[in-house]
């Protein structure tokens with residue numbers, strides 16, 4: 328069993344690495360676990376990367392990802408190699424187990440497992456995978472120098488990778504399901520691609536079969552308007568038709584949508600307190616390095632607040648209430664009655680000559696504690712004794728010192744006895 332981490336991140340792609348940078352810079356004890364030896368995730372497999380802000384001419388995926396990893400290491404993120412196969416999020420301390428037999432414990436877990444390329448699901452695809460069928464241009468483009476390849480798909484990744492392939496292959500033909508001129512990628516990429524003389528286009532078509540004797544020799548194309556099947560000779564098939572989230576190990580542990588993507592709110596919180604999800608594996612509009620990095624930053628900052636809220640509750644309220652009854656007062660700066668009420672509570676507590684403790688909580692910032700104690704109205708005060716909530720005043724607009732006195736009296740007398 329490992330020592331206890333504050334922040335344990337699963338996946339060292341841009342989402343996980345950004346969480347590592349923010350977490351370790353905030354002095355949280357932070358580690359990132361990845362099954363790969365080299366950090367960087369999918370982004371480190373793409374040579375061309377021109378859209379990460381500030382990095383353009385001459386920037387590469389591996390280059391940018393190395394900077395991310397170096398940055399996280401610089402602030403103290405620990406890098407661990409391991410393939411996570413099981414998690415236990417049932418208790419306040421989260422457990423993350425790897426295929427290698429290690430179990431890591433952490434107060435907070437950030438899930439950043441990314442996604443894997445979706446398969447077309449046609450005859451010949453599995454058999455010829457690695458024999459001409461590829462899902463990674465950076466990895467395989469140089470096997471196709473002066474050969475002919477087709478690209479399946481027309482989103483951002485497909486068009487970008489098709490352009491990249493033109494630097495190697497003799498011809499690159501993009502098979503597009505839509506009407507001529509319509510691509511799913513962004514407009515700037517579409518315009519650029521249409522002007523590339525090395526790119527050829529087959530419209531209104533899908534790949535029906537991939538065939539070859541040991542190596543890819545042709546694809547069978549189907550025209551979706553006429554149903555006509557055509558043999559199209561090619562040496563390679565590059566498939567870029569989206570991704571599937573790498574979340575099998577999370578089924579039943581945290582909320583996933585019906586396609587297996589992690590569901591979060593805009594603070595990257597999942598439905599399990601203390602578990603966050605970032606990057607391509609979560610439900611989101613745009614799956615890119617910049618959005619994964621943004622998710623990671625948000626998750627780590629939210630986690631830091633969560634941890635400090637937990638610490639305040641544990642140390643200043645629950646533990647302190649074992650020494651003397653302690654009031655947790657929920658207020659909010661924008662609610663005037665709560666400001667007045669806090670003054671009354673302070674006055675009443677002062678009169679108790681240190682026999683009662685007081686912790687004031689800005690409910691806007693400490694929503695979790697408010698939710699945990701079912702606080703629906705501000706101001707409210709909850710009295711704790713021996714680590715438990717024993718009495719409360721809720722729904723009273725102006726809490727008077729007398730009301731506080733009545734609330735605490737039985738417990739203070741008890742203490743004196």
Ligand SMILES: Cc1cc2nc3c(=O)[nH]c(=O)nc-3n(C[C@H](O)[C@H](O)[C@H](O)COP(=O)(O)OP(=O)(O)OC[C@H]3O[C@@H](n4cnc5c(N)ncnc54)[C@H](O)[C@@H]3O)c2cc1C
Nearest residue numbers: 338340341342362368369370373411441606607614615616
């Ligand atoms: C070919 C291609 C080209 C692209 N081009 C661009 C581009 O130009 N610009 C751009 O912004 N984006 C691009 N993208 C998209 C970008 O790479 C992703 O959006 C981004 O990498 C997502 O980051 P992530 O942190 O969510 O996940 P990933 O980068 O997928 O990282 C996930 C990490 O988690 C690890 N992991 C998964 N499961 C486990 C497990 N069970 N245990 C341990 N480790 C695990 C993986 O090994 C991986 O390292 C491209 C993607 C591809 C595939």
